[in-house]
Amino acid sequence: MANGYNFKDFKSNQNVRWCPGCGDHAILRMLQSTLADIGRPQEEVVVVSGIGCSSRLPYYMNTYGFHTIHGRAPAIASGVKTARPDLMVWQISGDGDALAIGGNHFIHAIRRNIDINIILFNNQIYGLTKGQYSPTSRKGTVSKSSPFGTVEVPFRPGELALGARGQFFARTIDTDLELSKEVFKAAADHKGTSVIEVLQNCVIYNDKTHIAITDKEHKEDRTLHLEHGKKMIFGKNRDKGLIRVGFDVKVVDLGKGGFTERDVLVHNAHEKDTSLHIDLVNMEYPEFPVAMGVIRSVQEPTYDENVQLQMDAVHQTTGIKSFDDLVHSGNTWAVD
Amino acid sequence: MANGYNFKDFKSNQNVRWCPGCGDHAILRMLQSTLADIGRPQEEVVVVSGIGCSSRLPYYMNTYGFHTIHGRAPAIASGVKTARPDLMVWQISGDGDALAIGGNHFIHAIRRNIDINIILFNNQIYGLTKGQYSPTSRKGTVSKSSPFGTVEVPFRPGELALGARGQFFARTIDTDLELSKEVFKAAADHKGTSVIEVLQNCVIYNDKTHIAITDKEHKEDRTLHLEHGKKMIFGKNRDKGLIRVGFDVKVVDLGKGGFTERDVLVHNAHEKDTSLHIDLVNMEYPEFPVAMGVIRSVQEPTYDENVQLQMDAVHQTTGIKSFDDLVHSGNTWAVD
Amino acid sequence: MEKSSRVIELKEVVIRFSGDSGDGMQLTGTLFSDSSALTGNDISTFPDYPAEIRAPQGTIGGVSGFQVHLGNSEVYTPGDLADVLVAMNPAALKANINHIRPGATIIMDVDAFDEKNLRKAGYVGDDPVTEDSLQDFNILKAPISTLTKASLEDMGLDKKTVLRTKNMFALGLVLWLFNRNLDNVNTLIEKKFGKKPEIAKANKKVLRDGYNYGVTIQALTPSYIIQSADLEPGVYRNMNGNQAIAWGMIAAAEKAGLKLFLGTYPITPASEILQELSARKDLGVKVFQAEDEIAGICTALGASFSGSLGATSTSGPGLALMSEAIGLAVMGELPLVIINVQRGGPSTGLPTKTEQSDLMQALYGRNGESPAVVMAGSTPSNCFDYAYWASKIAVEFMTPVVLLSDSFLANGSQPWKVPKLADWPAIEPPYAVGAAQDWHPYIRKDATLTRYWAVPGTPEFMHRIGGLEKDYNTGDVSYDPKNHHRMVELREQKVQNVAEVIPELHVYGPRNAEVLVIGWGGTFGHIYTAIDEMNLTGDSIAYAHFNFIKPLPKNTEKVLRRYKKVLVCELNMGQFVSYLRMTYPDIPFQQFNKVQGLPFTTSELKERFLKLKND
Amino acid sequence: MEKSSRVIELKEVVIRFSGDSGDGMQLTGTLFSDSSALTGNDISTFPDYPAEIRAPQGTIGGVSGFQVHLGNSEVYTPGDLADVLVAMNPAALKANINHIRPGATIIMDVDAFDEKNLRKAGYVGDDPVTEDSLQDFNILKAPISTLTKASLEDMGLDKKTVLRTKNMFALGLVLWLFNRNLDNVNTLIEKKFGKKPEIAKANKKVLRDGYNYGVTIQALTPSYIIQSADLEPGVYRNMNGNQAIAWGMIAAAEKAGLKLFLGTYPITPASEILQELSARKDLGVKVFQAEDEIAGICTALGASFSGSLGATSTSGPGLALMSEAIGLAVMGELPLVIINVQRGGPSTGLPTKTEQSDLMQALYGRNGESPAVVMAGSTPSNCFDYAYWASKIAVEFMTPVVLLSDSFLANGSQPWKVPKLADWPAIEPPYAVGAAQDWHPYIRKDATLTRYWAVPGTPEFMHRIGGLEKDYNTGDVSYDPKNHHRMVELREQKVQNVAEVIPELHVYGPRNAEVLVIGWGGTFGHIYTAIDEMNLTGDSIAYAHFNFIKPLPKNTEKVLRRYKKVLVCELNMGQFVSYLRMTYPDIPFQQFNKVQGLPFTTSELKERFLKLKND
C-alpha cells in the first residue's frame, strides 16, 4: 500500500471466535483492508460495539476498541465522537443490537448526524443468544422463539434510517468483498452518520436467509449496484433498468416494450429529497432487484462539528477563560 | 347524542391541572367529545400515558387509565392491547415522551402495527421539566438547555412513523377543534397503530411555536387539509394546489402559469406505497403548506389480531387443552 | 474403582461428556440423562459451555461439557468429580483433569489427538496421558472418528454430516459401559430427528456400532451397573429449571383463571423460558418478544393492568434495565412475576456461568423505598413450585414478585414427578366487587393490605392509577407529607404480610447441632449433599435453606438463634448474609463465598463445615 | 417577638413567601435572599413548589413557597417555622399555618381573599384569621393587587403584565419591614430584566411603592433589623446545590487538564446541572442532551473512554435506568461521575420533594458484584467540594463515582466564599506511560490498584476493553473461575483503597458525650443546628456526618465504638443504618426516619435526641 499500511496492521492478536463459515469473517477482513487503504493511523481509529456475535468485532481490530453493552453502542460512539471529533469512529452492531434494544440510540445518532460509521450486520436473527427472531426477520420466520412463525412486520433498516433523517445509507453483502470495501470507504469519507447494512449470513441459526439474492448465480439479476451518476442498470446481461412511474419506480427489460437505456434513471446519491432514495432502499426481491452500494450520501453539517463551532464562537467573545474567572463573574460581594 | 353519550360522561372528577391557555385543554375536550360520539362504553376504553404535562391526560378521563413512566407508554399500551384485543386503547405522549426516551417503543409499536391510537402532543419542548429543547425543537431553538440555540436536526414525527412502517398518520392543531375530532375519529376507526400528531401550544415555555401556521389569519394559506379522494387544494381562496414534479410535489397557483384544478393531485390516503405520503408528511412552511388531516391510512393485519389468529389455529389441532394434559405429553415414564 | 475389576455395581456415578462446541456434547449428555431417567435412575445434570456460539475449535476456551450424576437413590447435585470422562479432543482432556476422580475411566477419541490439536490444547509433547500423569486412570483410547466414518461409509452422506455423528459412537460406548440397552436412546433419537429420517438412521447406526465396539473390547475396561432409584411411585419426566418456571406459571394462571402473558427479551440463560412459553399457544399463553427488557416488563405490566397474569423473564443485565418499571409495579400495586435467571456478573461478566450475585439488585435496585417480594428456586424441578408460589403471591397481594433462579438451575435437570393441578392451592384474584360509587383503586383488604383489582371492561369501576404517590383515603394523587410516610410504610407492610402465607423455614439435620449452615437458591443440592454426608459420618450439623427472602419466613429468627454458629454460604461476596445482618444485627453470622462462575463442590463445602465445627 | 414592639433587632429570622404557582414567589424569594446576602447576612433558602407547572389556581395544591433564613452568624437550615409569612392568597395562608411561629407577622394580599379563593382554599367562612385562630399574630392586610394596579396605571402595560408585578409590591413591603434599602434589589431586577427595560422599570416602580406603603403604615407593625453575619473575609456569591455541583466538576476538569463532558437527560430536580453546564461553552464544557438517561450515561462513558472527564446527572428514576451502564463503567474501569439528585420515591413518587431514599440503589442497584464509590454533599455550597472530590476520585481511581445530592440541597442556596483553584488538591490522571509492547489496559498501580488510562490517539497503546470478565495477567477476556473470583475481589479492593485518600470522619460536639447522632447527605444543616442548640443548653451530644459512604472513612469504626448510644437519622426508612449494620453488625444502632418529602425540622430532631438521651 502506498501509505505503508497492510490489512494485517489492523489485526489484533486475539483469536477470532466466530463460527467457521460465518459471514462476519469477511466483513472483518474488509474493514481491516479498507482501513489499511485509507491509511489513518491505528491509534486514531475507535471501534465501538454492543453485544452480539457481530459485536465481538472490536476485539479483532488493532485499534482502540470498546465492546460495550447491548444496544448502547450508538450512544457510546456518539460520546466518543462528540468529545473527540479528531478520531475516526466505527460502530458495529447486529440487527438485534442496533434495531431491537438499540433502536432509539440508532435513530437519534442518525438524526443528530454525528460523524460515525455504523456497520449493521443484518443476519435477521439473534445469533449470540442462539436463534430467536429479530426485528428484521421476515414475517413468518420460524425461530426458537417463534415456533409457529413470526407475526411481526420487520423493519427495513434503510427505510428507518431515512425516516430518522439519515443522510448516508449503503448496502452490501458479506461475500461481496469488493462491494464491501467500496461502501466502507464511502462511509469513511462521508461526514455525518453513515449507515451500512451488510446482508450477513449466520450459518448456524439462519443459514441462507439472503441466498435468493446473494447466490452467485442470481446475484447480478437480483441486485442493482448503484453508483452515483450512473444509470440504474442491472442483470447478468445488463439488460434491465429502473424507470420512474408516477411517484414510484419500475423494472423494465431494456430493448423490450420500447424501453431503452435512455429511459433509465440515473442514480443521484447526493439528492437531498428522500423520495427516490426511499423507493430504492425499499426495493425487495422478487418484485425488484435489491439495491446495493451507496444509496444515499448527502452532505449536511454534523453534530460534532456544530458543537465545536458553537463553542469556538463563544470562546471569541467571552471574558470567562478559566474557573477563577467564572467564580468572580456575575453577582458577588466582598466581606472584609 | 344518538348513542346516549355526552362528552361529560368521559370527564373524570379530577381538577384539570394544566396551565390556563395550554393547548392540552382543547385536545382533552376533543378526545372526550370524540369518544362520546363513537359511543364505546367507558369501561372498554383504556388510556395509557407516559410522563409529561400531556401525559396527565388519563387522570381527566372517566375511563380506565394508566399514567405510567417516562417513554414507556407504547410498550404498556401494547401489552394492554395484546392481552385484551377487545379493549379500545389510546396512548397519550408528549414529543419528549414519545420521541426522546420513548422513541424505541414508539417505532416498534408502529412496526408491529398494534391496534392502538397514539396522540402525540407536539409542543416542541419539554413542558413538565420547565423548558428544555426536545427532539422536535427546530434547529436553533433557544431553550433552558440550549442557551446558544440547538445544533440538532429535529425529527419529523410523521417521517419517522412512516420510516417505521407506519400505516396511519394524521396531523391536527390543538385549536382546530373540528379537525381534531375528525382525525381522532379516523384513528379510532383505523385498525392498526394510528399516530396523530397534534401541534400543541405550550404557553409557558414555547409560546407561539406553531403560530406561523396555526394563526387564524394564515392558517388556510399555510396548511393543506387533506381528505381522501379529494384534490389537494388549499388557500383562503382555494387557489393553490399541489402537483407532481418528478418524484416530488410542488405548489402552484391555480389559474396561473397554465395550472388548473385538473393538474392538482388527488389525495389517496389508502395508497400502500409511501412515496407520496412521505412527501406530504415532510412538507414544511414556508416552502409548502403543512399537511393536516389523515395523511396515510392503510389497512394491514394487526399484531394483536394475528396473535389471536395463530393461537386459534393451534387450538384447533392440539391435544393439549390443560396443564394436566401438558405434563403428560412427551417423554414421561412411570415408577411404581 | 479398581483398574482391574470387570463389572462394578455402583450406587451412583458421575459421567462427563466433553468436546469441542461443535461436537454435540450437550445433545449426547441430554440423551444419556434422559434415557437414564427412563430406566429409573435419579439424575442431576449440569451443562457447561462457552459464551461463544462456536469458540475456536480445539482450544480450551472452546470446550463444551455436560455432566450427569446418576444414582439409585436421590441425587441432589451433578457431582463434584467425574467417574467417567469422555474427551473428544485434547482440549477436552486438558480442561477436565481437575474435574475427574482419581482412577476414573477416560474415553478418548484418539483420532483427535493429533499434533495440531495437542498444541492448541497446550500440550507440549504428544502423550497427554503421561504429560498430565494420568497413568493410573482407566484410559480407553478409541479411534472414534475413523470408526464413525467406517460405520456410515455406505450411506452416501456428506463428510460433515458423518463426522457430526461421532458423538453417538461415544454415547454407544458409554451405554455399553453401563450395561444399558439402546432402546431408550433410539426412541429419543427418532423423536429428535423425526423429520430427517436419514439423519436418525445414521445416528442410530453409529450408536449401535459404538456399543458394539465396547462389546468387542470388553476385556480391557470395567463396566458398571447402577440400580434403579427408589423414587416415589408416579409418572415422571425430566425437568430443567427454565421449563419448570414456565410450567409453574402456566399452572398458576390456569388455577387462578387468568391468562398468562409473558413480555420479554432473549438473554442467556433465561431465553428458554421465552422459548418454552412461545410454544404454548395451545394453552393460550401470549408471549410478547419485545424490543428490549424495558418493553418486556412494560408489556407485561400492561397485561397485568388489563387483567392477565403478567410475567417477564431475564438475567442480571436485563433486571438492571427493568428497575424503573418494577418501581411502577410497586406503586401501581399490580401483579407481576419477574424471573431473573442469574449469571456471572458484573456487567456482561461471564454470561454462560452461574452466580448468585443479583440478590441485592432484586431487593434494592430501585429508586425510593420500593419493596417487592423476593424469592428463589433451589432445585431445577422445584423451580416449578416457586414459580407457582410467585404467581400466587403476585396475584393475591397485588405486588411484583422477583423470582431468582440461576444458570445452574436453569440448565440442570432432574426427574420430576408430574403433579395434578387439583392438588395445588387455590389462587384467588382479589377482584373488585360490590358497589362502585364509593370504590377507588386503593381500597384494600384489611388482613393483607391487598388492593382490589378492577379489570378494564368492568362497568362502573373505571379508575386511573400511576406512579405518583396517592392518597390513602381517596386514591387520588397526593403530595401530602404525612400521607406519603403512611403509604411508604403500608407498601412495606403489605410485603411483610406475605410471611403469613408462606411455609416456615425447615431445618435439616440433628436438632442438637451447634452449627447451622444456611443457603439460599440454587446451592441447595450441593449443600444438602455435603451436610448429609457429614451427618452420616457423625458430624452433627444443621441446615436451613431459604426460598423466601423478602419477606423471610416467620420462624427465621427463632431458627437462627437456636445455634451457636451460623454460616451463610453463597455464590457471591456475601449478599444474603448482609441482608441477614441488617435484619438480625446481633446474630454473629459467618460467611462462605465463592464467585467463580461455578457451583460449590460438596468437598469444599465439607471442608469448610468441618473447619467451622472445630474452630 | 411581641405584637406591640416597633423595631426589633434579631440575630436571625425566617421569612416565607407563599402564593400561587403563577405569583412569582420563587423570584421574589431569590431576590430577597440574594440582596440579603449582599448586605452580609448568612442565608439558607428552601423553595417548595408543586409538581405541576401551574397547579390549579387558588388551591392548596397550587401553592408555591420560598423560605429564607437569614442571620448574623452562620445559619445551616432554612428554618423550621417562619417569623414572617407573605400569603398572596387564602390557599397560601392555609397551606402554611403549620409552618409559622406563634406570634409571627403575616402579610396578606386582601384583594385575593375573596369568596371564590376562600372556598378553593377550603375556608368555610370569610374570615380566615379567626377561622384559623390567628388572632395573636401580627396581621398586615394590604390591598396588594389594587395598589399594584394603581402603581402602574400610567405605564400602558397590559393587565396580565401589571398583575405579574404584584410580587414586587410584597417584596417592597418586606424590605421595609427589615429596614433595608432598595438598591441591591433594583440592581438585581435590572440584570434579570435587562433585555426588557419596560418590565424592569415596572418592577422597580412597584417595589418602591410597596416599600413606601410600609413607610406609610409603619405605626401598625413591628419592623426588624438583622446585623451582618460574621463571615470570613473574602469574595462571596450565592450558591445552590445544583450550581455547586456543576462548578465543582468544572474546577476539577480544569485542574486535571481534562475536558468536561456531561451526557444527560432533563429531570427534576437535576435539570439545572444540565442547564448550568450548557451555558459554560466559554470553558469548553461539552453537554450532550441525550435521548434518555441510558444514552446520557453512555455518551459520558464514551467521552471518558476517549479521554474526557465524563459525567452524567439525574434523579432516582434516571439512576434506575443507568444501572446496567454503571456496571459497564465498573468493569471497564473508566472515570465517570454520576450525580443523583434525589427526590421523593418510589416510582415517579413526589418528584418535586426531597428524600434520601436512593442510597441502596446507588450502592447495590446493579447486576453482579459491582462496586462503585458512593458519596454525598451535605450543604448546598459544599456540593462544590464533593463534586470536586468525586471527579478527583473517578479519575485517579478509574472508577464510577455516584455523588448523591437531593432536592433540598439542589434548590437551597447559601453564600459561598469563592475559592481559588490553585488552593485545591491536584488531580492526576493515571495516563499510560512507558513502553507499549508489554502493556495491556488492565495493568495497575500497585498502591491503589488503579489501571492506567491510554487515551485514543496515543500511538502504540491501542487496546480493547469491554464488559466481559478479563484476565488479571493479560487483560484479555477470561472465563477462568479463579481469575473471576480474583477480579471480583480486586474491584472491591480498589474501591476500598479510596479510603486512604479521603478525610477522616469529623465529630462535632463534646468528646465525652454518651450519645452519637449520625447523619449523611443533605440533612446536615438541620441536624447540626439541633445538636448545636442542645449542646448550648447543656445537653451533651456528639454528631458525625457522613459525606463518604462507600468506602467509609477509615476512622469510622473507631468513632462509632466510642459512644454508648448511636442514632442514625435519615429521610428514608433506614437505608444508611442498614448499610452500617451490615458493615458493623455488632454495634447497636438506633434509627430515626422520616419519609414525608420534607427535610427534618430542628425541633423534631431535638425532641428525638432528648428522648434518646433520657431513655
Ligand SMILES: Cc1ncc(C[n+]2csc(CCOP(=O)(O)OP(=O)(O)O)c2C)c(N)n1
Ligand atoms: C441487556 C441485555 N439484554 C439481552 C442480552 C442478550 N443478547 C445478547 S446479544 C443479543 C442479540 C444478538 O443479536 P444481534 O444483535 O442481531 O447480533 P448477532 O449475534 O446476530 O450478530 C441478545 C438478545 C444482553 N446481552 N443484554
Ligand SMILES: Cc1ncc(C[n+]2csc(CCOP(=O)(O)OP(=O)(O)O)c2C)c(N)n1
Ligand atoms: C426516567 C425519567 N427521566 C426524565 C424524567 C423527567 N421528565 C418528565 S416529563 C419530561 C419531558 C416532558 O416533555 P414532553 O414529553 O414533550 O411532554 P410535555 O410536558 O411537553 O407535554 C421529562 C424529561 C422522568 N420523569 N423520568
Ligand code: SF4
Ligand atoms: S451463530 Fe451465526 S452469527 Fe454467530 S458466529 Fe455463528 S454463524 Fe456467525
Ligand code: SF4
Ligand atoms: S407548561 Fe406548557 S405544556 Fe405544560 S401545562 Fe403549561 S402550557 Fe401546557
Ligand SMILES: [Mg+2]
Ligand atoms: Mg443478528
Ligand SMILES: [Mg+2]
Ligand atoms: Mg413536549
